[in-house]
Amino acid sequence: MSDVVLALNEVKFSYQNSTLLIDIPEFKVKAGERLFLYGPSGCGKTTLLGLISGILEANSGEISVLDRSYAKMSSRSRDSFRGDTLGYIFQMFNLIPYLTVRENIALPCQISRQRRQRAGNLNSTIDALAQRLGISDLLGRIVTELSVGQQQRVAAARALIGDPAIIIADEPTSALDWDHRETFLKLLFEELDRYGGTLIFVSHDQSLKAMFPKVISLVELNNAVGEASCT
Amino acid sequence: MYVASLAFKSLWNRRLATILTVLSISFSVSLFLGIERIRSGAHDGFANTISKTDLIVGAKGGTIQLLLYTVFRIGSATDNMSYESYQKLSEHPEVAWTIPYSLGDSHRGFRVVGTDNNFYKHYQYLRGRHITFLHGREPNNIFEVVLGESVAKELGYHVGDSIVLSHGVSDVAFQDHSDKPFTVVGVLKRTATPIDRSLYITLQGMEAIHMDWVDGAPPLEDGRIRPEEIKMDDIEIEQITAMLLGTKSRISVLQLQRDINDYENEPLMAIIPGVVLAELWDGISYAENGLRVVSFFVVVVGLLGMLVAIYNSLNERRREMAILRSLGVGASVVFRLMLYESMFLTCIGALLGIVLMYIVLLIGQPLMEEFFGIFVPIRGMTLVELMYLAAILGFSMLLAVIPAIRAYRNTLYDGLTIRT
Known part of the structure; x- marks a missing residue:
């Protein structure tokens, strides 16, 4: 197995007969990398994440995660593969409103058998993870009672549980104030270091990129959009 | 298993709508079963207008x-x-x-x-x-x-x-x-x-x-x-x-x-009074069938209420579906989730409806006998009634496909985009 966890090769995507949204000749992410993907709106950010997570299918080219090519997989097996290998953090409203904090964090391990196995004893793993992220006392709470900052930490815990190879964070800090952004990122980095996870951090907020060893701009990566169309 | 548990927790989260839906189903089911029993009680009562006369x-x-x-x-x-x-x-x-x-x-x-x-x-x-x-x-x-x-x-x-x-x-x-x-x-x-x-x-x-x-x-x-x-x-x-x-x-x-x-x-x-009473009853049995049709439609209305309740909840749950998808849940599982919800509602509604019917019969039995001369015996569920219930459940599953398809298509369309 190579140390490349995500590889895009000559990937093109457009919705039926409309304009090309994604044209990426080459994009590789190595294991353990922390990548800041700069993506102003209108650059195909959402589409690219849909492709990486296997929700959308490329019109041509190859996308492979952990050396497995999506092109050879059915949409159903892409779904379960996503559950096994990807942790996803949204900008906000990450949590299922009718589950408790603990149930939210445990959910990926109920959906993916692999993640459940990697998590070991689920309850003690959640306890330890919550301890490190500073959300121990929230575990029994209803998610709607949490502040945005607390919600994002719970979302991070849920993305991290069961050690998925890649964490995709889609503007996870934009709803937080500055101090919280930095703390949040540091916690995320620490957790990833524990098991050697890879982070793809997508944001239009350039102020955070100093914290990342590697920065790629979607404007340069995606040939389908010009400098002008991205804002 | 987690799908059923999610369905249950989601319903419980919307308890007011859930309880109202369950109640409307249970009312319609108890009305349906009750009318069926009162109908046969009325028939017996009619036959009992005169008794022991040979x-x-x-x-x-x-x-x-x-x-x-x-x-x-x-x-x-x-x-x-x-x-x-x-x-x-x-x-x-x-x-x-x-x-x-x-x-x-x-x-x-x-x-x-x-x-x-x-x-x-x-x-x-x-x-x-x-x-x-x-x-x-x-x-x-x-x-x-x-x-x-x-x-x-x-x-x-x-x-x-x-x-x-x-x-x-x-x-x-x-x-x-x-x-x-x-x-x-x-x-x-x-x-x-x-x-x-x-x-x-x-x-x-x-x-x-x-x-x-x-x-x-x-x-x-x-x-x-x-x-x-x-x-x-x-x-x-x-x-x-x-x-x-x-x-x-x-x-x-x-x-x-x-x-x-x-x-x-x-x-x-x-x-022989019994023989002629039966002939007479046959002659007016179209009224009986009318009653049956009405009570059937009461059940249909109850289930349509459920359909509306679930359908209405879909929009506010698109976010939830996107989250589930990001966690590796397929669109077909979302479809199943919606079916489970309808099944829960109908099953609980039907069970409650049966209980309700027995309660009403227990309370109403002496009153119906006194005021209408209709004696409705309290007995267990008959095979026919169980078959009616199975038909109701089947019909509700059929209706449940409508919001389930909608949810399935929403899910495919939204992908991981969180719409609020």
């Missing part, structure tokens, strides 16, 4: 007509039978008891029945109940009358009141027997059968008010016989309208019926 005998004519005017006080006889034949039948070795009926007069729209004390002793309804008195006693004298419960209540009569009977059974009777008033001596207890809607006098009383009539016309002033002049023992009864009889052994009923139908002295007819 034969009804009258002049030859229509069988249903005979049943209608003797049991339901509807219509009238075309011919009478002789009192002599009545007495002969009473003495028949197979006959245990007889009740004579002499009909044809009325009081303010209620039928007057001339009978004797056998009526109070032997008439039975609703699985063998006897007639009992609310007030007063049986009529022993010519100008004494006993009222059915509805007659007394609707006309406000009490024991001791004096009333005048009318000739004929039309609502606007043109000839009153005003020269021979009757005194109320008793009121019967409610039976919830046509018994309540009649007045009861003696056969002699019936004879007495027509004694001075000539060829069906009221007497002229000088031909009138004053009531004081009439003595009970002087009256000879010549005719009655019909009779009820009970046999000593039910085995002899068919033979007795044949004998009466072949009776040589007079053209008579005997009917």
Whole structure:
């Protein structure tokens, strides 16, 4: 197995007969990398994440995660593969409103058998993870009672549980104030270091990129959009 | 397994809508099952308007007509039978008891029945109940009358009141027997059968008010016989309208019926009430089917309510679906999730509906029996009822496919985009 966890090769995507949204000749992410993907709106950010997570299918080219090519997989097996290998953090409203904090964090391990196995004893793993992220006392709470900052930490815990190879964070800090952004990122980095996870951090907020060893701009990566169309 | 658990927790999160939906399903299910039971209770009640009477005998004519005017006080006889034949039948070795009926007069729209004390002793309804008195006693004298419960209540009569009977059974009777008033001596207890809607006098009383009539016309002033002049023992009864009889052994009923139908002295007819009641019920069973159709649509409306509730929840749950997808849940699982939700709602609604039906039956049973004469037995679920429930569940699954498809398509369209 190579140390490349995500590889895009000559990937093109457009919705039926409309304009090309994604044209990426080459994009590789190595294991353990922390990548800041700069993506102003209108650059195909959402589409690219849909492709990486296997929700959308490329019109041509190859996308492979952990050396497995999506092109050879059915949409159903892409779904379960996503559950096994990807942790996803949204900008906000990450949590299922009718589950408790603990149930939210445990959910990926109920959906993916692999993640459940990697998590070991689920309850003690959640306890330890919550301890490190500073959300121990929230575990029994209803998610709607949490502040945005607390919600994002719970979302991070849920993305991290069961050690998925890649964490995709889609503007996870934009709803937080500055101090919280930095703390949040540091916690995320620490957790990833524990098991050697890879982070793809997508944001239009350039102020955070100093914290990342590697920065790629979607404007340069995606040939389908010009400098002008991205804002 | 987690899908079912998610479905349950999601429903619980929307408890108000969930509870309302479940209640509406349970109401419709209990209404459906309840109506089904009341319907069969009404059928039994109808069949129980008269009970333990083996034969009804009258002049030859229509069988249903005979049943209608003797049991339901509807219509009238075309011919009478002789009192002599009545007495002969009473003495028949197979006959245990007889009740004579002499009909044809009325009081303010209620039928007057001339009978004797056998009526109070032997008439039975609703699985063998006897007639009992609310007030007063049986009529022993010519100008004494006993009222059915509805007659007394609707006309406000009490024991001791004096009333005048009318000739004929039309609502606007043109000839009153005003020269021979009757005194109320008793009121019967409610039976919830046509018994309540009649007045009861003696056969002699019936004879007495027509004694001075000539060829069906009221007497002229000088031909009138004053009531004081009439003595009970002087009256000879010549005719009655019909009779009820009970046999000593039910085995002899068919033979007795044949004998009466072949009776040589007079053209008579005997009917078995149960048989003719069943014929009559068949004739009006379209009403029964109508009731069934209505209760079926009540269930459809209940399930449509569920459909609307689930469908309405879909938009606010798109975010939830996107989150689930990001966690590796396929669109087909989302489809299943929606089906499970409908299944939960329908199953719980149906179970609650059954419980509700039994509660209502327990509370309502005595009331329905008292006010409508409908006895609804409390028994376990029948196979037919279970099949109805299975059909309801199947139908709800069919309806549930609609929001499930919508959710499935939303999910595919949204992908991981969180729409709020």
